[in-house]
Amino acid sequence: MLSGTPQSYPQREPLPRKKGRMFPWALAVLCALCAATSATEKCTVPADQQSLVTELQRSMESSVILQSPPNPSILIALNLAGGTQDGTKEKLLVQQIEDRIIKEGTAEMTSGEVALYILALLSSCEDPKRVTADINLVEVLTLKTKEELTYLSYHSTPKTTFYQLSLDTLALCLERADVDEAALSLAKEALAKDFSVDTGAMATLALTCVHKGLVKAEQSRILEPIHEALDKLRQQILRAVETNTANTYSIGLALQALNVTSVSYLSGDWSCSQTLAKVLTEISQGAFDNPMAAAQILPSLVGKTYLNVIRLSCSSDKVMVEYTIINQLRGQHFTHTIPVSVPKGSVLLSVLQAAQQDNPQDFSYKTEQTSWGLMVVSINSRAADSNDKTYWEFFNGTEPLDQGVDSYIPSNNEHIKAVFSMY
Known part of the structure; x- marks a missing residue:
């Protein structure tokens, strides 16, 4: 009210x-x-x-x-x-x-x-x-x-x-x-x-x-x-x-x-x-x-x-990121895209959090702490599995990210993709 x-x-x-x-x-x-x-x-x-x-x-x-x-x-x-x-x-x-x-x-x-x-x-x-x-x-x-x-x-x-x-x-x-x-x-x-x-x-x-x-x-x-x-x-x-x-x-x-x-x-x-x-x-x-x-x-x-x-001045405080999740590998296939706005300087994890808040049905995720940092182990209920060698790989456009979600900082208008992949 x-x-x-x-x-x-x-x-x-x-x-x-x-x-x-x-x-x-x-x-x-x-x-x-x-x-x-x-x-x-x-x-x-x-x-x-x-x-x-x-x-x-x-x-x-x-x-x-x-x-x-x-x-x-x-x-x-x-x-x-x-x-x-x-x-x-x-x-x-x-x-x-x-x-x-x-x-x-x-x-x-x-x-x-x-x-x-x-x-x-x-x-x-x-x-x-x-x-x-x-x-x-x-x-x-x-x-x-x-x-x-x-x-x-x-x-x-x-x-x-x-x-x-x-x-x-x-x-x-x-x-x-x-x-x-x-x-x-x-x-x-x-x-x-x-x-x-x-x-x-x-x-x-x-x-x-x-x-x-x-x-x-x-x-x-x-x-x-x-x-x-x-x-x-x-x-x-x-x-x-x-x-x-x-x-x-x-x-x-x-x-x-x-x-x-x-x-x-x-x-x-x-x-x-x-x-x-x-x-x-x-x-x-x-x-x-x-x-x-x-x-x-x-x-x-x-x-x-x-x-x-x-x-009012807004552009200097926020960045827009297009975030896409793709599974063409196991179970029911899906591709979902959502634009999110996060404070400038935020790490990629903030993008995942914002996407989940806007659309929890499609963009839910889970993480685990490893010796290499925080790792995303599940997106949209599709979990990584070491037995079938699957994992979630993140890309900037077509280039794989060389940093984790808790350290990579997206830039404005960047397109981040999370692709369910095999190693």
Whole structure:
């Protein structure tokens, strides 16, 4: 399950839409930050107050414990802010997400939950298309988004909410899936309805992502409604702030949405430094102590939005290895191939471990310690046997490896083969 707080469930708004506490400086925050691209003053947290942002991040990390349900929003925010200070917390969050997907499946998940998991895995440089060999979250989300759109066509409302449909569109857009139909439907609905602040902000992020990718001539038919929808959503967000219908938990997403628009706003007497000083004052007074509120505001404080999850640096930390096991010698023959990702510098044994974790049915293995080092004695239940002189031989392409699985270090895009052989 996702976090038990109501705002963490994507099937409804992150928090109830009510007229609660509203910061008097909120409109100025929005205007000043959104105008930052055209102003000479940079919208960055002063060095002497960076500790407040660091403390906000540390507080979010402390909310992540072994027994807690997976919270993709916190993982996204922490990664956008540069990663967790305690590396084990990121691994724990990723593991919690993957465990839930594997143990509970995706059938009962809403489309928005799947979309959040995709964004979270992307932010941690994990491939949502390969949670396991049999679970491709992008395919799952594509089908669930089609269900949302079909329901929308008959009932004038999606199967869940427009907030979730916006999340779906954003996640699929970042994965470069075909989202033209979803984006066009979302734009038309945004023009016909008045979205809440959170829904409008998420729709803005999604439509901005799609708009940036519209380069083909045949896609021009959806450019105009998307452009019109973005303009209306931007004005709605500003008006909601003015009329105090945006609350503490909405301000973060509102900042993200307006920060990706290309329109400059008049900032009046507000300077960026004054605006950020007020934001940081509210942080110091505990306004964002709730982990979900912190997760929404943190990306904007470091100049990031959900659109940045695919721009995080991943390639230097991981290597991709194609791993194939082949038995054409004894018993039932088989050939299985799986791509796996392991940390750079990992030994071959880590590849076997990752393959077994992704697909234990085909890539299980056993090892024995010998005087020559660790030896693989069985793969996919096919065991080596000294009586018939069989063993598992490893190759880099067509070249036999001259090192054992506990010492050989594969390089990126290497093809490792394990072949059941005779000596």
